[in-house]
Amino acid sequence: KRKDTRMRAALTIQKQVAIALWKLATPDSYRSVTNQFGVGKSTVGVAVMQVANAIIDLLLSKVVTLGNVQVIIDGFAAMGFPNCGGAIDGTHIPILGPDHQGSQYINRKGYFSMVLQ
Known part of the structure; x- marks a missing residue:
C-alpha cells in the first residue's frame, strides 16, 4: 500500500479500481486514461497491475477448470x-x-x- 507524501496523496483503492477497469474495458491509450483520471502514465500502469494481482490473489482459487x-x-x-x-x-x-x-x-x-x- 502506498502512503501519502508531502508531494501527493496516495490513490484510494476505489480510484485504482476505477482506473484499472477503465483501462481494461476501453481501447483508450494510457495517455487518455491519465487525462481522464488526472494521474501519471506510470500510475495507470501500477494501478492496472495492482488490481490484476489482487483479482488473481482473491479469485484464482474460485476459477472453474475444465477437468479431464x-x-x-x-x-x-x-x-x-x-x-x-x-x-x-x-x-x-x-x-x-x-x-x-x-x-x-x-x-x-x-x-x-x-x-x-
Missing part, C-alpha cells in the same frame, strides 16, 4: 459432436440504442442489446 479434457471430448462425441471440448453460451446485454445503424442492435425480443459470450 479427454473425458469431456468423449462425452461430446457420444452426443454426436466429435472433436468438441466445450460449448459457449451467450446473453443479451441491454444497451441504449445508437444514433446510427440502430436496427442492427435490436434483438429478437425487440430491444437494443449486444451479445456477450
Whole structure:
C-alpha cells in the first residue's frame, strides 16, 4: 500500500479500481486514461497491475477448470459432436440504442442489446 507524501496523496483503492477497469474495458491509450483520471502514465500502469494481482490473489482459487479434457471430448462425441471440448453460451446485454445503424442492435425480443459470450 502506498502512503501519502508531502508531494501527493496516495490513490484510494476505489480510484485504482476505477482506473484499472477503465483501462481494461476501453481501447483508450494510457495517455487518455491519465487525462481522464488526472494521474501519471506510470500510475495507470501500477494501478492496472495492482488490481490484476489482487483479482488473481482473491479469485484464482474460485476459477472453474475444465477437468479431464479427454473425458469431456468423449462425452461430446457420444452426443454426436466429435472433436468438441466445450460449448459457449451467450446473453443479451441491454444497451441504449445508437444514433446510427440502430436496427442492427435490436434483438429478437425487440430491444437494443449486444451479445456477450
